[in-house]
Amino acid sequence: MLKLENVTASYGFANVLHNIDLSIEKNEIVALIGANGAGKSTTLKAISGVVKLNSGQILFNDVRIDKLRPEEIVSIGIGHVPEGRRVFPGLTVLENLEVGASGWRGMKSTDLSRDLDRVFEMFPALKPRIKQLAWSMSGGEQQMLAISRALMSRPKLLLMDEPSLGLSPLLVQNLTESIKIIRENGTTILLVEQNAKMAFDLADRAYVLEVGEIALSGYTKDLRTDDRVKAAYLAA
Numbered sequence: 188m189l190k191l192e193n194v195t196a197s198y199g200f201a202n203v204l205h206n207i208d209l210s211i212e213k214n215e216i217v218a219l220i221g222a223n224g225a226g227k228s229t230t231l232k233a234i235s236g237v238v239k240l241n242s243g244q245i246l247f248n249d250v251r252i253d254k255l256r257p258e259e260i261v262s263i264g265i266g267h268v269p270e271g272r273r274v275f276p277g278l279t280v281l282e283n284l285e286v287g288a289s290g291w292r293g294m295k296s297t298d299l300s301r302d303l304d305r306v307f308e309m310f311p312a313l314k315p316r317i318k319q320l321a322w323s324m325s326g327g328e329q330q331m332l333a334i335s336r337a338l339m340s341r342p343k344l345l346l347m348d349e350p351s352l353g354l355s356p357l358l359v360q361n362l363t364e365s366i367k368i369i370r371e372n373g374t375t376i377l378l379v380e381q382n383a384k385m386a387f388d389l390a391d392r393a394y395v396l397e398v399g400e401i402a403l404s405g406y407t408k409d410l411r412t413d414d415r416v417k418a419a420y421l422a423a
């Protein structure tokens with residue numbers, strides 16, 4: 188479904204991604220893990236068109252997307268939940284969700300209410316808060332809203348940047364269940380996580396990024412027993 192081939196990207200002079208090769212099959216959950224500054228968020232931004240490539244290409248269902256604008260990438264079915272719960276603070280919960288839905292062309296009001304019902308079923312805590320301004324929600328609620336907003340664009344592929352960050356263990360468990368449901372509903376997922384244990388529990392495969400390069404990749408069931416992975420990412 189998604190293929191990064193030889194992707195190199197930089198901010199100004201600083202090269203951040205070097206020759207990244209990464210692929211995701213339809214209906215997989217693929218994890219991308221790595222230390223702070225390794226380039227995980229930059230990889231997601233390259234896919235969603237926020238960061239331009241220096242070289243290489245990105246294919247989505249065999250079509251090149253690396254020259255498209257970010258809003259075009261949303262409209263072809265790639266949603267992005269950015270790092271740090273970026274919701275629109277001055278908009279209500281409902282308005283945030285409506286903005287998310289506007290990424291999907293051809294939306295009718297009946298579709299909108301059906302999609303709203305679907306996200307409220309997944310995150311019931313949002314429903315009584317539809318008129319609340321996003322800035323006044325708790326961190327966990329804002330994270331649910333950020334995920335819900337991305338789901339409103341009906342993504343075929345969802346890019347999630349550290350969704351568990353700052354959530355209590357109970358909320359991380361709820362989030363894990365929600366991610367499973369999102370996949371069961373037909374959305375493929377690329378999951379960036381510092382919480383490698385959570386990522387390994389959810390993902391079919393994983394890539395390990397070290398200073399902008401893919402250091403390791405494979406099925407999570409095999410990577411779990413790899414000594415380097417155990418020492419660097421899974422040690423308690």
Ligand SMILES: Nc1ncnc2c1ncn2[C@@H]1O[C@H](COP(=O)(O)OP(=O)(O)OP(=O)(O)O)[C@@H](O)[C@H]1O
Pocket residue numbers: 198201203221222223224225226227228229230270
């Ligand atoms: N807008 C920017 N301008 C300049 N350098 C940047 C910019 N954004 C990121 N970088 C640099 O690119 C490198 C990779 O950053 P990135 O955010 O992709 O890392 P990450 O793996 O997501 O880290 P973290 O786990 O801390 O979120 C870092 O060295 C960072 O300082």
Ligand SMILES: [Mg+2]
Pocket residue numbers: 227228229270348
């Ligand atoms: Mg990051």
